Amino acid sequence: MSTKSILTNLPSIFLIGPMGAGKSTLGRLLAQELKRPFYDSDQVIEERCGAAIPWIFDIEGEEGFRVRESQVIDELTQLDHIVLATGGGAILKPENREWLHKRGKVVFLQTTVDQQLERTAKSKHRPLLHTPDPRARLETLRQAREPLYLQTAHFIIPTDERPPRQVMLDIKQQLFSDTE
DSSP states (O other), X not given: OOHHHHHHHOOOEEEEOSTTSOHHHHHHHHHHHHTOOEEEHHHHHHHHHTSOHHHHHHHHHHHHHHHHHHHHHHHHHTSSSOEEEOXXXXXXXXXXXXHXXXXXXXXXXXXXXXXXXXXXXXXXXXXXXXXXXXXXXXXXXXXXXXXXXXXXXXXXXXXXXXXXXXXXXXXXHXXXXXXX
């Protein structure tokens, strides 16, 4: 099978994982490599609301944000041949996990809490990390969410201390070997 026909037959690709795993960065690289449209669910939510996610959390709370997130996940996962980077908590709702798993190939970008802390240290756009102890918060989130990432994913790609391009090539190789 030619690379072109593999690309045509390859379903949409959905990236899941905790904040700081590299979903947006890797999603852009992968979309460029595969010549596909790229979507970031958090960015789509911000564009539609005309407000940043921390503001949405402040006004509507996490539950209000999760309702908006589900609407966007449902809509975007119905598009063909896209690359989608989801928010870290997108897997919290059962319907999101189902849509992601059934409508495309789901890649769990796995990372450690140490790497998350390093990658998110300067970010002001992480409402769940606005706490006196970000490490403890990330550990708690990991314990709650990792089983859901594993349940949803078709395969796992580690991202710690690896150049984004190498991780993207590993994802591509796994996708192509999965379609052979």
